[in-house]
Amino acid sequence: MKGSRWFIVFIVAFLSIMFAIEYHLPKNFVWKPTFSHYDEQPFGCAVFDSVLSSSLPQGYTFSRKSLYQLEQEDTTQRRGILVISDNLRLSDVDVNALLKMAERGDKIMLVSTLFGRYLEDTLRFRSYCSYFSPMALKKYATSFLKKDSLHWIGDSTVYPRQTFYFYPQLCSSYFWGDSLPERVLAQRVLAQRVFESNEFRYETEVDSLTTDSLVYMPVAMSRRWEKGEVILVSTPLIFTNYGMLDGKNATYIFRLLSQMGKLPIVRTEGYMKETAQVQQSPFRYFLAHEPLRWALYLTIITIILFMIFTAKRRQRVIPVMHEPANKSLEFTELIGTLYFQKKDHADLVRKKFSYLAEELRREIQVDIEEVADDERSFHRIARKTGMDAEEIAKFICExxxxxxxGRVIDAEQMKVYIDKMNEIIHHI
Structure with a gap:
């Protein structure tokens, strides 16, 4: 017993030391955009959602429903819908649902590099998409090159014009300036040279000091639609943990979200990859962090070794387990005796009626507790059971x-009512 105790102490100490070493090792960030509610990496949205949940007074909630499902919800409260994705190719069903919500007064903000041709044709705009490379971002950041500028040009009566600075890889997508539906909120300033050859034509961005060809490319704009509004933003990587924690640039995010007005905001992940939508279980959390992952591996290995070395120990005597006695009949007799002594016949009828109502809801989708639908309910019960609709209606009303x-009945009336309900259940 003494040797076993020292073995356990050694294993606990070894695991503690390994956990401490792994915990203090440098962390490796994953720069893959997921926009997941549970991802704490730079391009996840765990910090982003947490800050908005505690900062927006109108409320900020999280959903996994599609735009069509959100439009089908029966609600009179107007909302702001936020969709963040790097490839938001909306179908015609989603676009029609989006426009219906906007007609009712909702405000929908779509943040993506791609929006789908159907939405572009409907709102009459065109966008330019650039592929995001994490390696290019790291190389650009470590070279200490100048950041690109985003100019806020929205309503100057609410917010003054201001310039925000981001790495170009985070704001490389934009809208074409000659295809704007209505109002530009923010734009990016580009200085471009065009190179041509016999095989291809391409553009490169150069420093504004070397050329006078400045181009203003919108990155955020809005379009009024009936009572509501559709807001388009082409920089989804800014709406992440990194964008929220990048100096004073969180102000830019809140200015865009302020276009929702005083509406409560619902962010949906219905258009993200399924792997990013999976809620992290405790094991997923352990596996996502290298120190915890190694601690889990070592714990499993230790348990296996412990099982191997203790497998030869003598097993305890297995006690004889007697089969439990069936007390159902005694319980039924006891309940029946209590009701007989209390003579509460109406309560038995109420319980039987609740059972009947549940059976009808489950089997033929009829709610006899809803008085407003009596006529339809009685005819549906009659069709399903083959009984007379007037007879059923008379019984239910009685x-x-x-x-x-709370009408009091005697034992004979109770039997009649219960027999009738049994008859209906039998014919379903």
Missing amino acids: VRPVIYG
Whole structure:
């Protein structure tokens, strides 16, 4: 016993030391954009959602529903819908649902590099998409090159014009300036040279001091639609943990979100990859962090070794387990005796009626507790059971005063009511 105790102490100490070493090792960030509610990496949205949840007074909630599902929700409260993705190719069903919500007064903000041709044709705009490379971002950041500028040019009566600075890889997508639907909120200043050859034609961005060809490319714009508004943003990487923590640039995010007005905002992940939408279980959390992952591996190995070395120990005597006695009949007799002594016949009818209502809801989707649908419900029950609709209606109307009105009945009436309900259940 003493040797076993020292073995356990050694294993616990070894695991603690390994965990401490792994915990203090340098962390490796994953620069892959996921926009996931549970991702704490730079281009996840765990910090982003947390800050908005605690900062927006109107409320900020999280959903995985599509635009069509959100449009089908029966609500009179107007909302702001936020969709963040790097490849938002909306179908015609999603676009029609989006426009219906905007007609009712909702405000929808779509943040993506791609929007789909159907939405572009409907709102009459065109966008330019650039491929994001994490290696290019790292190389650019370590070279200490100048950041690109985004100019806020929205309503100057609310916010003054201001310039924000981001790495060009985070704001390389934009809208074409000659295809704007209505109002530009922010734009990016580009200085371009065009190179041509016999095989291809391409553009490169150069420093503004070397050329006078300045181009203003919108990166955020809005379009009024009936009572609501559709807001388009082409820089999804800014709407991440990195963008929220990047100096004072969180102001830019809040200015865009302020276009929702005083509406509560719902962010949906219905258009993200399924791997990014999976909620992290405790094991996923352990596996996502290298120190915890190695601690888990070592714990499993230790348990396996412990099982191997203790497998030869003598097993305890297995106690004899007697089969539990069936007390159902005694319980039924006890309950029946209590009701007989109390003579509460109406309560038995109420319980039987609740069972009948549940059976009808489950089997033929009829709610006899909803008085407004009586006519449709009685005819549907009659079709399903083959009984007379007037007979069913007469019975339901006769038994309701007992259920809801508290009318007292005797034992004979109780038997009649229960037999009738059994007959309906039998014919379903």
